[in-house]
Every structure is written in structure tokens, then in C-alpha cells.
Amino acid sequence: MNLQIKQDIRDKKSKLSIIDCDVHPYPKAMDEIRAYMKQPWRDRYRGGGRGFYDNPVHGSRLDANPPNGGPAGSDPEFLQEQLLDEYGIEHAILLPRAFCNLHPDPDFGTAIAAAYNDWLAETWLGKYNQDGTFKGSITIAHQDPLAAAREIERWAGHPHFVQVMTDSGARAPFGQRQYYPIYEACARHGLPFAIHPGTDGMGINIQPSPGYPTHYIEWHTCLSLGFQAHLVSFITEGVFERFPDFKIVLVEGGVSWLPALMWRLDQEYKALRYEVPWLKRRPSDYLREHVRISSQPLERPDNDQHLLQMLEMMDAEHILMFASDYPHWDFDSPLRAFPKLPESMHNRIFHENAREFYKL
Amino acid sequence: MNLQIKQDIRDKKSKLSIIDCDVHPYPKAMDEIRAYMKQPWRDRYRGGGRGFYDNPVHGSRLDANPPNGGPAGSDPEFLQEQLLDEYGIEHAILLPRAFCNLHPDPDFGTAIAAAYNDWLAETWLGKYNQDGTFKGSITIAHQDPLAAAREIERWAGHPHFVQVMTDSGARAPFGQRQYYPIYEACARHGLPFAIHPGTDGMGINIQPSPGYPTHYIEWHTCLSLGFQAHLVSFITEGVFERFPDFKIVLVEGGVSWLPALMWRLDQEYKALRYEVPWLKRRPSDYLREHVRISSQPLERPDNDQHLLQMLEMMDAEHILMFASDYPHWDFDSPLRAFPKLPESMHNRIFHENAREFYKL
Numbered sequence: 249m250n251l252q253i254k255q256d257i258r259d260k261k262s263k264l265s266i267i268d269c270d271v272h273p274y275p276k277a278m279d280e281i282r283a284y285m286k287q288p289w290r291d292r293y294r295g296g297g298r299g300f301y302d303n304p305v306h307g308s309r310l311d312a313n314p315p316n317g318g319p320a321g322s323d324p325e326f327l328q329e330q331l332l333d334e335y336g337i338e339h340a341i342l343l344p345r346a347f348c349n350l351h352p353d354p355d356f357g358t359a360i361a362a363a364y365n366d367w368l369a370e371t372w373l374g375k376y377n378q379d380g381t382f383k384g385s386i387t388i389a390h391q392d393p394l395a396a397a398r399e400i401e402r403w404a405g406h407p408h409f410v411q412v413m414t415d416s417g418a419r420a421p422f423g424q425r426q427y428y429p430i431y432e433a434c435a436r437h438g439l440p441f442a443i444h445p446g447t448d449g450m451g452i453n454i455q456p457s458p459g460y461p462t463h464y465i466e467w468h469t470c471l472s473l474g475f476q477a478h479l480v481s482f483i484t485e486g487v488f489e490r491f492p493d494f495k496i497v498l499v500e501g502g503v504s505w506l507p508a509l510m511w512r513l514d515q516e517y518k519a520l521r522y523e524v525p526w527l528k529r530r531p532s533d534y535l536r537e538h539v540r541i542s543s544q545p546l547e548r549p550d551n552d553q554h555l556l557q558m559l560e561m562m563d564a565e566h567i568l569m570f571a572s573d574y575p576h577w578d579f580d581s582p583l584r585a586f587p588k589l590p591e592s593m594h595n596r597i598f599h600e601n602a603r604e605f606y607k608l
Numbered sequence: 609m610n611l612q613i614k615q616d617i618r619d620k621k622s623k624l625s626i627i628d629c630d631v632h633p634y635p636k637a638m639d640e641i642r643a644y645m646k647q648p649w650r651d652r653y654r655g656g657g658r659g660f661y662d663n664p665v666h667g668s669r670l671d672a673n674p675p676n677g678g679p680a681g682s683d684p685e686f687l688q689e690q691l692l693d694e695y696g697i698e699h700a701i702l703l704p705r706a707f708c709n710l711h712p713d714p715d716f717g718t719a720i721a722a723a724y725n726d727w728l729a730e731t732w733l734g735k736y737n738q739d740g741t742f743k744g745s746i747t748i749a750h751q752d753p754l755a756a757a758r759e760i761e762r763w764a765g766h767p768h769f770v771q772v773m774t775d776s777g778a779r780a781p782f783g784q785r786q787y788y789p790i791y792e793a794c795a796r797h798g799l800p801f802a803i804h805p806g807t808d809g810m811g812i813n814i815q816p817s818p819g820y821p822t823h824y825i826e827w828h829t830c831l832s833l834g835f836q837a838h839l840v841s842f843i844t845e846g847v848f849e850r851f852p853d854f855k856i857v858l859v860e861g862g863v864s865w866l867p868a869l870m871w872r873l874d875q876e877y878k879a880l881r882y883e884v885p886w887l888k889r890r891p892s893d894y895l896r897e898h899v900r901i902s903s904q905p906l907e908r909p910d911n912d913q914h915l916l917q918m919l920e921m922m923d924a925e926h927i928l929m930f931a932s933d934y935p936h937w938d939f940d941s942p943l944r945a946f947p948k949l950p951e952s953m954h955n956r957i958f959h960e961n962a963r964e965f966y967k968l
Binding site for chain 1: 648663664665776777778779780781782783784808813814815816817818819820821822823824825826828829830832833834836837838840841844845862863864865867868869871872873874875876877879880882883884905907908909911914915917918921937938
């Protein structure tokens with residue numbers, strides 16, 4: 249179009265006297281907006297509505313970026329070298345991060361979960377797994393419990409999927425009835441149900457505190473509160489009575505809160521058992537048979553004795569299983585995470601509990 | 609109107625051929641509906657939308673009903689006899705239960721708070737308080753922080769109001785900025801800010817767990833999680849740096865969770881202090897100067913040593929203050945709530961900490 253014609257069109261259109269009251273200008277790249285920001289916001293701003301409750305420093309160990317490219321944790325050979333060989337780790341239980349639990353559309357969530365499972369089976373549990381070092385988790389979208397149960401059926405019997413996993417983010421505590429098709433499938437196939445932090449207060453999920461936290465440090469600290477609420481729900485709803493073969497593992501939800509919570513719940517139960525007559529034992533009596541907790545991030549008070557006392561109080565020797573959270577920022581080294589433990593406790597935490605729990 | 613006229617009107621009206629598709633029939637009394645229920649629902653149903661998260665057994669000690677009538681806790685003379693004289697209690701810190709924090713209308717909430725304050729000042733802190741035994745709490749509606757600050761001003765300087773109080777139920781964690789007019793007023797007048805369980809997940813308030821619990825035992829156990837989230841918020845937002853004279857007391861929110869939470873938060877702070885540069889000290893370092901916790905309901909594990917270790921870990925000698933929660937169902941007796949304590953710890957918990965904190 250030559251310039252004269254363009255001008256004619258403009259002249260004609262201007263006579264229509266239109267004012268458009270909703271038009272959106274976009275920066276070509278987010279750096280155009282970042283240029284007007286001071287630090288730390290310039291580094292942290294990701295554009296759109298993204299980036300809230302993101303680690304303000306970095307989410308993964310910087311030294312975990314594979315030398316051949318790709319994000320941290322994406323190269324099985326480098327992981328073998330940096331984690332498994334470095335510390336003499338026999339099996340790694342893999343928990344992919346699909347974040348499918350925040351989607352309002354359950355079909356979308358289910359599709360993401362299924363794709364992650366296909367990918368994991370073909371890669372880390374398949375062609376990169378000739379010696380069976382890697383054991384995997386079946387990702388499910390708990391928004392659609394019946395579809396989740398079908399996804400579990402699809403993988404049950406696979407030699408390297410050893411558990412079912414979900415994010416801790418939810419619209420209702422996990423002991424409630426809408427989730428039972430998932431637990432029935434888990435129990436039928438002897439697959440533990442793993443809960444891992446994520447999607448709390450995001451998408452359709454409720455934040456497990458009285459309103460939204462302000463900072464990542466607050467959000468991340470309070471993740472452990474959501475785990476506690478889920479555990480109380482599992483126990484008080486009688487899930488372990490309804491599904492006697494059902495087991496759960498709380499991954500990366502903190503450790504030392506367990507004694508205080510169980511003391512409180514046992515005490516409430518004394519006065520209120522009338523309300524939950526399906527419980528046949530004290531709430532804390534369900535732990536050893538049905539519940540495991542992974543160790544990272546292990547709290548480390550100034551005084552090692554305090555932690556050792558806490559581990560004793562919670563029967564860590566039977567409840568706790570070591571985890572590193574590789575390649576994330578708050579990685580726990582097998583060599584430095586714990587103070588010196590009694591040998592039998594050390595062996596149970598570092599391998600025996602997991603060997604029994606996952607039948608390895 | 610005689611019967612013939614009534615019949616005429618009916619005949620005439622029926623010719624209009626009207627069908628009304630929304631008409632509400634009411635039972636004359638809730639007992640008419642209860643009669644069709646089995647137990648325990650028959651006893652627990654209160655009608656309308658009321659009665660959720662109510663104690664399914666009874667909310668108060670049955671022996672606390674005053675012999676001259678009225679609900680438990682409504683007769684100062686009987687309370688004097690059953691609580692103060694019985695256990696040799698010198699001062700009782702009174703926390704009325706106004707539940708004003710659940711109201712969507714802040715003016716309504718503020719009016720309820722003010723009425724409770726006028727009532728308390730005239731009765732328990734006035735004509736029933738000749739020897740100054742009773743010390744009171746200024747109830748505020750935190751939905752309207754500026755109005756709450758004015759209510760604090762109205763009572764500041766009163767000889768027997770020793771703190772400001774709110775329910776734990778909220779729409780946002782208590783460290784956030786919208787609440788600062790309240791804290792500024794508290795700090796200016798040397799009045800601690802007390803948080804007491806109540807209204808969580810009710811009215812306009814958010815439930816501090818991932819969705820709504822099912823049973824009272826679950827809701828009540830998880831009340832302590834909301835307190836933990838509020839404490840993390842106060843610390844990480846830097847409220848104690850902004851208001852150096854501001855102090856809080858967590859009443860009836862549980863006790864033994866404190867070490868685990870502070871270990872976790874201190875550890876997060878090591879890696880994430882970049883995000884909260886206004887903190888001058890480790891998170892847990894703010895406790896002794898700014899935070900007190902009341903003892904009831906004190907967790908009582910099977911092994912007394914475990915509780916004593918926990919009290920040691922949390923510096924209970926300086927943080928904890930005795931409370932009975934009279935006349936409620938989970939009352940803690942001063943004689944039986946604790947195992948045998950070291951004498952100095954006993955004295956600080958049972959009176960010295962409160963004497964210093966409330967300047968009694």
C-alpha cells in the first residue's frame with residue numbers, strides 16, 4: 249500500500265469518530281519493563297502473573313546445571329555422577345514436578361500427569377535405568393479422583409514405579425471422601441501415596457494459612473503446616489481403617505513438627521473420640537504402620553542434642569527415610585544433614601526403612 | 609371474617625390460576641426436625657446454618673454451670689470460688705468471646721467489640737473487681753484497623769485493661785501492613801496484642817488448612833497451625849523491628865510446636881535473608897523480647913521427659929505463661945497440667961512471666 253492510500257484510509261476512518269476504550273499495548277520483551285525497575289525486583293520480575301512464591305534467590309543448586317546444557321536435574325548421567333556416585337546412593341526415588349494439581353480443568357491436569365508418566369517411564373525408568381537404580385512416582389491429578397485411579401491402573405505392575413505422588417496443594421484436606429478412589433487403587437496395588445510440596449495457594453488450591461503469605465520465606469516455611477493438616481485429616485477421617493493396606497509418605501514437609509502434632513491430636517482424641525468412632529487406636533498409633541516422613545529439609549537447631557531428642561520422640565528410627573531433594577537449593581547432603589546418629593537409627597533412616605516401605 | 613366470606617375469597621382466588629414456585633415452610637421448633645434424626649445428629653443439630661465446628665460433646669465443664677443460673681463463666685462469685693480460691697490464683701486475665709472478627713460488616717464488628725468492652729469495664733473490671741483481681745482484654749474488630757486503633761485509644765490508661773485481643777480467624781496473616789494501625793496503638797500504650805482461637809474458617813475468615821476440615825477434632829487440632837502462620841508472618845514481615853515496643857501473646861494455640869517451627873524458620877532465613885533485609889536478628893531471636901505463649905492446652909505425651917525436653921528447647925522458662933482456659937471443656941488444672949518442673953521454671957511459668965509481661 250502506498251503512503252497516499254494509507255493516508256486516505258486514515259482520513260476516512262477519523263470521520264467515524266470512534267474512541268476505543270480498551271486496547272492493550274505489550275512490551276516486546278519483559279526487559280523493557282525490567283529496565284524501569286530497581287533491584288531486587290528487576291531480577292525477580294518474570295512478567296504476566298507468574299513468579300509469585302518463587303524462590304527469590306535460585307530454586308536449584310547452581311553447581312547442578314549439567315555441563316552439557318539443560319536445567320538442573322535433567323541429565324541422568326550427570327546426576328549419577330554428582331549425586332549417586334558421590335554419596336554411594338543405591339536407589340533414587342524420582343519425583344517429577346508436573347504441577348498438574350493447580351489446573352481448574354481436570355482433563356488438562358490429567359493429561360499433564362499422564363504425559364509426565366509416559367515420559368518418565370520411557371526415559372529415567374527406561375533407557376537410562378539399565379541397573380534399576382531409579383524408582384519412579386506415578387503423577388496423578390487429584391482434581392479428578394476417578395481419572396487418577398485409572399492412571400494408577402495404567403502403571404500398576406510396572407517394575408520401577410514404586411509410588412503414587414501428588415502436590416500438597418489442594419482444595420480439601422486429603423482425608424476426605426472424594427479422594428478415596430485414589431487410595432483404593434493405591435492400596436490394591438501396594439503403592440504408597442506420596443505428598444510433595446507444591447501448588448499450595450496456587451491455581452485452584454487453597455493456601456494452608458489464614459490468607460496468603462507475603463514472602464517466599466513465609467510461604468515456604470508454612471508449607472509444613474499444610475502437611476500437618478493433611479496428616480490430621482488422613483487419621484481422623486479413618487482412611488487407614490477403611491484401607492488397611494494404604495500407606496502414605498510425607499516428602500519434604502519437615503520433620504520435627506511430628507511429636508507436637510501427635511501429642512496434641514492424641515489429647516484431643518481422649519475427649520472427642522465420640523466424634524470419630526471409626527478410630528480403633530490412638531491417632532499416633534497409626535503412624536508406624538501407615539506413615540513415613542522423608543528427612544529433607546531436616547531442621548538443625550544449634551544444639552544437636554535437641555534434634556536427637558526430637559528424633560527419639562517421633563520414633564524416627566521407624567518413621568523417617570533419608571532424602572536429599574537434589575538438585576534443589578536446600579539440598580541435604582547425606583554426609584552433613586544429620587548429627588552423628590546411633591548406628592541402628594542411622595541404618596534404618598538411610599536405607600532400611602525405605603527398603604521395606606518400597607519393597608526394594 | 610366468617611367462614612362463608614373466607615370460602616368466597618378462596619373461590620375467587622383459585623380462578624386466578626396462580627402457582628407460586630418458592631414458598632418456605634418452617635418447623636415451629638427445631639425439635640420437629642430433630643425428631644426425625646438419629647443420634648448423634650439429633651443432639652448436635654442446632655438449625656439453620658449454625659453449629660458447624662461446635663464441640664460435639666460440650667464446650668464447657670459441666671460443673672462450671674453457676675448454681676444460680678446463667679452459662680458457665682458468667683458468675684464472677686462462682687468463678688472466684690471454683691477457680692481463684694480453689695487454686696490460689698492471684699490474677700485472672702479475662703478474654704471475653706465476642707466473635708466479632710467473623711462479620712463482613714466492619715461497623716457491625718466494631719460495634720460488637722465496643723459493647724463487649726463497655727460491658728467488661730462496667731462489670732468484671734468494675735463492680736466485681738474491688739481488689740483488682742481481674743485484668744481484662746480490649747476486644748477489637750481487626751476488619752477495620754483504624755476503628756480498632758480508636759477503640760484501643762478509648763481504653764488506654766484504664767487500670768484493668770492489660771492487653772488488646774483478637775480471634776485467630778483472619779483474611780490475611782497478622783504480620784501484614786493493613787493491621788499496623790492496631791500495632792502502633794498497642795505499642796504506644798504498652799498493651800500486648802493477644803491472639804485467641806476462634807472464627808477460623810468462619811464468616812469472612814479463611815481456614816488455615818488446605819480447605820475445610822470435616823470434624824471438630826480436626827478443626828480444633830489444626831487451630832495451632834493458624835497460630836504458627838501468624839507468628840511466622842509477624843516475624844518475617846519485620847513487625848517487631850517496625851514497632852520495637854510491640855509484644856504479642858499466643859493464647860490457647862498450643863505449645864510444643866514452637867521449637868520445630870523456629871528451627872525451620874531460622875534455617876530458611878540462612879538462605880533467604882536477602883528477601884527480608886529488615887530483619888536484624890535470626891527469626892527465633894525475636895521470641896524472648898516480643899512473644900509469649902500461654903500454656904493451655906498443654907500437650908502431655910506419655911513420657912514426661914519428652915515434654916520437659918520440649919520445654920527446655922523452647923526456652924519455656926521465659927516464653928510460657930500459665931493459663932487454665934476456665935470454664936472450657938479442655939481446662940488445665942494448675943495442679944495437674946504440668947509434670948513436676950524445676951522450681952525456677954515453675955515460678956516463671958506460673959506467675960513471674962505474666963507479672964513482667966502485663967506489669968502486674
